[in-house]
Amino acid sequence: MRATIRDVAKAAGVSAATVSRALNRPDLVDPETLERVRKAMEEMSYQPSAIARGLSARRSDTLGLIVPGITDFFFNELYKGIDRASQQYGMKVLLYDSEHSRERAFEGFSILSGYQVSGIIFTSKVVTEDYDPILQRLNIPVVLTLTQSAAKTPLTAFRIDEVRAMFDVVAYLVSRGHRQIAMIAGKLRDDRTGELRLEGYREGLRHFGIEYSEARVEFGQYRFDDGYQAMQRLLDRIREVPFTAVCTAADEMALGAIRCLNDHGYRVPDDISVMGFDDLPIARMVTPRLTTVAQPFHEIGAEAVKWLVRAASQPPSPSEIGDYLLPHRLVERESVRSMN
């Protein structure tokens, strides 16, 4: 049986309360006593029960993270940021994979709240109105990352300016002499992100006086195969609707697109340029290295944690709740050719 706080107390000749204080508020205990207690803990290799502590203190020092799918490539990077920051605050992270299902996401909120998490980070799917009842009675701070809220409950979100980012992509492509720019956009259930990126693309075109054509846009669900197939469809009509560059809503789709291009004898970037989006670790590992826009995953994760920790100690004022846009960055590599 593991040693309890009482065992330690007995060994150190003090009360359990003192041991507890030695752990949590060492400033309140006499240095000499502290020393004795510490030694006792050491000897018995005492490890406080996080469970008991959680029950008693009504906080668990645990954060909940709900992701749509752990196999999504961006997950690792986001998690890294979250994990690092959590550690700084002495927090653990409980992971919940909603498997892209709304029901499972709802369930995630319940389950995590059963674990008394002090906050929940919700990722990448837009929060629609049907989350409201759940959010309402949750009574736990929630923050969004890589997405935003469409629900009535005001929610803070950390993300990039998707529209602006895609605008920048177009601007970059134009600066490299491209005018016929296709797009492989993202489309998913509850996915505002995809719409925003498409919007950025359209704004970019408009800004540079290029006509928007639906025939130059295809959609995919962000995975490799989606990118491949979308490219396929674009290629099917390249005679009628030619393009020299294609921007995508995700690195993984860009990879699929490139593969498709290769399979049809096109070289990237010599014949056609391709842009990614996300700057996942793989982006620099493939040939050609992917020119893409980097999302600050680590910072986003860290900021989310920071916000949650703050919110747990004092309820955030309405002015602190909102969309926080973090800076993105265009990373130039090898998949775009300059036509100039």
Added chain:
Amino acid sequence: MRATIRDVAKAAGVSAATVSRALNRPDLVDPETLERVRKAMEEMSYQPSAIARGLSARRSDTLGLIVPGITDFFFNELYKGIDRASQQYGMKVLLYDSEHSRERAFEGFSILSGYQVSGIIFTSKVVTEDYDPILQRLNIPVVLTLTQSAAKTPLTAFRIDEVRAMFDVVAYLVSRGHRQIAMIAGKLRDDRTGELRLEGYREGLRHFGIEYSEARVEFGQYRFDDGYQAMQRLLDRIREVPFTAVCTAADEMALGAIRCLNDHGYRVPDDISVMGFDDLPIARMVTPRLTTVAQPFHEIGAEAVKWLVRAASQPPSPSEIGDYLLPHRLVERESVRSMN
């Protein structure tokens, strides 16, 4: 404030114990009462506190997972298997990233045990003798995945037959007409896996009567850049020590190697063939698609969970403890050329 079991009890006009039974042993409660309790829970959107339950029942329905680094590419796949299986058993997973540090790994065991996890899955680093004291007093079942134990405490492990797998790689290469086969092996602190794969390589060569040469072997720490640099070193002496194929200890290193080859004007597989190891999702996304050996990550994760769950209900007999080898599979794609 969230509703507690007592609130529900009051609303349903029963005692807390009955509500608890309604939750855990519905067969013990009168159908009519059950219905009343269920309705009350529903109305108050009652969510039992996993914390309190854990404290009282001395089990937390939680598994701990210690990984050396979440950014390791194989992590997602392993996790997927673990997560799915855990769900089946109604378990949650607590993740701990040891960041490749032995001290942090030790700490992981403590922390997780503080959360009363019913079992711990330890990944990918070999468990050396200095883990013994910790393991000893841990009193929680531990299972290894993708690695094995070198400690005194007998530990069960789920992994593939690394030696055999690498042997198969060599056999495959030989069957494609390659005789001059280089290797980019893995080397890390506490990394038995790397040694085993190297051993498989040597066994393979021996079996086919090919002389082993140290000059054809380079080491790396499994990441892209390591692969790149190792390849670089191999290339530096390709005149003196020629090779037509190189096998690697990891897909990520294979990617680095390929990039390096490309940068030096070699085409893969036309000039030089490259083999990966792991069969990560990216393996099929790159050009050329990577020929590699697939580790059954999902199964390994699932088996580990299954074992742990069983071990939690009844202490495993010594005969159940040991190395379980799961079948690997060679996946033929495009990065190896046939010389025949």
Added chain:
DNA sequence: GAGCTTCATGTCAACGCTTTCATCGTTCAG
């Protein structure tokens, strides 16, 4: 109809902590 089971439920003591409140010296201002 006495004595047994059986079933459904209630009572109450944990589980291992934290946290208020009380207690007991000490110190210090006036």
Added chain:
DNA sequence: CTGAACGATGAAAGCGTTGACATGAAGCTC
């Protein structure tokens, strides 16, 4: 020298469950 203030500690009451045990009402058997 008195009383207030302070610092270090202990006692005890929870926190929200579960689980062993007790209770009481039926339903049996003979």
